[in-house]
Amino acid sequence: MKNIAVFASGSGSNFQAIIDVIQAGELDANISILVCDKPNAYAIKRARVAGIPSFIFNPKDYTSKEDYEKDIATELKSKGVEFVVLAGYMRLIGDTLLEEYEGRIVNIHPSLLPDFPGKDAIGQALDAKVKVSGVTIHFVDKGMDTGPIIVQERVRLDQFETRESLQGKIHSIEHKLYPSTLQMLLTQGGEIYGKKARTN
Numbered sequence: 001m002k003n004i005a006v007f008a009s010g011s012g013s014n015f016q017a018i019i020d021v022i023q024a025g026e027l028d029a030n031i032s033i034l035v036c037d038k039p040n041a042y043a044i045k046r047a048r049v050a051g052i053p054s055f056i057f058n059p060k061d062y063t064s065k066e067d068y069e070k071d072i073a074t075e076l077k078s079k080g081v082e083f084v085v086l087a088g089y090m091r092l093i094g095d096t097l098l099e100e101y102e103g104r105i106v107n108i109h110p111s112l113l114p115d116f117p118g119k120d121a122i123g124q125a126l127d128a129k130v131k132v133s134g135v136t137i138h139f140v141d142k143g144m145d146t147g148p149i150i151v152q153e154r155v156r157l158d159q160f161e162t163r164e165s166l167q168g169k170i171h172s173i174e175h176k177l178y179p180s181t182l183q184m185l186l187t188q189g190g191e192i193y194g195k196k197a198r199t200n
């Protein structure tokens with residue numbers, strides 16, 4: 001069973017979905033640590049309830065991304081983390097973590113990439129008045145939501161779609177798609193997607 005780290009910045013409903021499937025025996029993984037860059041994030045409470053240790057940091061306490069990522073990497077290594085799951089983590093991953101984990105970091109994004117990368121993908125989709133948007137799970141590289149795509153699922157926007165209604169549709173897709181995709185990646189090593197996840 002692989003040790004994974006989940007990174008989150010906010011509510012952590014995707015983090016919760018992953019906790020729930022692990023507890024239900026449907027995902028063969030152990031969440032060794034939550035990494036969170038927002039000391040007031042609700043995700044931290046979810047970790048506490050589930051008995052998962054947290055590494056909480058404030059980027060402002062560090063002089064550079066390299067400095068805080070070195071601390072994160074030390075934490076991950078001390079916990080034997082083999083795979084990193086970004087679940088609403090609102091920061092670009094830098095060279096320090098990529099050097100340790102590239103090919104073994106995945107992210108979920110609330111649009112059909114390459115459309116609407118970056119912040120507020122849901123607002124961007126509504127502003128663009130698209131009829132279809134969706135969810136993308138991809139490997140993480142240096143860029144902003146640019147890494148190799150693993151899976152996408154579409155969602156249709158209604159005529160009177162609001163931010164809340166679209167967010168709800170996207171979350172309900174994410175909460176199923178992320179756990180099932182992680183199960184495939186962690187048990188099959190990711191080869192079926194053309195980019196092999198390293199498994200050392």
Ligand code: GAR
Nearest residue numbers: 010011012013014015088108109110
């Ligand atoms: C999710 O919808 C995720 O796709 C998005 O943040 C939300 C976090 O929700 N991620 C991004 O926008 C990354 N660029 P959650 O905290 O309830 O899991």
